[in-house]
């Protein structure tokens with residue numbers, strides 16, 4: 001409870017930031033977009049990772065203003081870089097039609113075409129209530145906003161929804177990517193699973209991205225398997241806006 005009032009206060013005091021982690025197009029090695037990841041600064045100016053507060057925030061109505069902040073920062077940032085900017089939205093946001101429409105309003109305000117915005121939703125959030133999930137995704141897609149499934153293949157998953165949800169991309173969870181750089185039976189199975197997920201995504205006309213790429217071997221395996229994009233510490237962690245632009249300048 002204390003945490004929540006703290007978050008509310010610090011949102012107003014400008015203590016939250018959105019950092020950006022680049023996404024690389026594997027075919028040509030160019031940066032084609034990024035994911036916005038929220039950070040919180042404590043009194044000493046240190047960054048607090050979202051894992052420590054977002055799970056609590058997501059269970060309260062405060063997730064609406066937090067996601068609004070994230071979307072606003074993402075749209076601002078999109079005005080200063082090339083490519084698609086992704087944000088994470090949580091299960092409560094899916095039920096909030098006004099908030100979904102606001103994403104479009106924000107992109108208009110900042111002069112960003114909706115096709116340059118992407119929403120990432122975890123499989124588990126969708127499975128929580130498929131009817132609402134479908135309604136929400138259709139609303140976003142109706143605006144032209146891209147929609148990808150985050151942490152794909154883990155958690156509470158089912159392939160059934162892939163038949164009827166209007167999604168544009170799959171993010172293969174790092175739990176699978178970890179197994180791409182060795183030759184134990186575990187690694188062999190990971191490679192088979194990643195190959196299968198990529199092919200399935202492509203057969204469905206989806207863009208496939210691997211997250212949590214940490215080694216050159218993983219990167220090379222993904223290139224060989226025909227994965228579209230990659231994101232991870234091998235390239236860089238999420239960076240503040242100005243650092244991202246500097247990094248981009250050196251890597252495009």
Ligand code: G
Pocket residue numbers: 036037038049050051054070087088089090
């Ligand atoms: O940024 P990573 O470094 O620590 O993020 C940890 C977790 O917090 C991830 O599951 C990520 O999806 C989640 N997260 C990060 N930023 C946001 C955000 O802006 N909104 C939501 N809902 N979750 C976020």
Ligand code: G
Pocket residue numbers: 021037088150151174211212213214231232233234237238
């Ligand atoms: O749940 P979500 O997929 O949004 O998670 C994003 C989280 O993954 C963030 O916490 C981000 O900092 C983290 N992350 C990004 N790249 C890597 C990586 O290469 N390895 C690991 N372990 N975490 C990563």
Ligand code: NA
Pocket residue numbers: 035088120150
């Ligand atoms: Na994400």
Ligand code: MN
Pocket residue numbers: 150151171173211
């Ligand atoms: Mn993820």
